[in-house]
Amino acid sequence: MKRISRITVTSRPALLGVVVMLALTSASVAAADDGPGPLGVTADVVVNRQTARVGALFDADRADHLAGGHFCTASVVHSRQGDLLVTAAHCVSNPQNKLVFVPGYRDGKAPFGVWQVGKRYLPDGWSKDEDEDSDLAFVTVDDLDDRPIEDVVGANGFATGTATGATAVTLIGYPDSRETPIRCTNKPTAHSRTQQRIDCPAFTAGTSGSPWINGDDQVVGVLGGHEEGGDTDDVSYSVALGGAAAELYRDANSER
Helix, strand or coil, X not given: CCCCCCCCCCCCCCCCCCCCCCCCCCXXXXXXXXXXXXXXXXXXXXXXXXXXXXXXXXXHHHCCXXXXXXXXXXXXXXXXXXXXXXXXXXXXXXXXXXXXXXXXXXXXXXXXXXXXXXEEECCHHHHHHCCHHHCCEEXXXXXXXXXXXXXXXXXXXXXXXXXXXXXXEEEEXXXXXXXXXXXXXXXXXXXXXXXXXXXXXXXXCCCCCCEEECCCCEEEEEECCHHHHCCECCEEEEECCCHHHHHHHHHHHHCC
């Protein structure tokens, strides 16, 4: 199963079957708390400064009726203009789809506003061939009430070249079957030279673009990559963030 809940943003074939509703059982989802909890256990997200930087992507025509309309996840990363998000390339690759971002989205509400997605930065490898090793993108969002998004919710760093599995990371994402986000902390492992993987249950369709955040508040992975995030709900993938990711990040910062 791809981790995107609709297919109009890419030219790939439609998903087969029906997304199974996320089962919030004690086996897969722990009680929410303020800490990372045990490794490899998925939990409800606690609202705090860190989680406010993560939000859901919607088609722009859903801006006035958000409930049930999110399809991918994105997060705010630091930039000179304070307006930059990181997500998976397969979430934003169709320029005809006008999008909005809602940080901290919950239960149809936009506690920090609805932000219009502007410019998109995709690697050449994705734009030309939809290469899974290029499944990473940055997008800008327009200021809201003359304030950039980073001034409102803060931002994580974006780190490249970190050793896979050197530390545990926390994934935060929005399954399309839920109106609240989930999180899971675990140590990634190398899937290949260009891909990393992590074992975290219940990261279903809609969680594409979820940030992998280390203990220094740095994004060191983005859910996507291999099989656009993975073909099972319990194992997720990310492009290994190396030189190409660093160059894309520089481009997203320097062109404005």
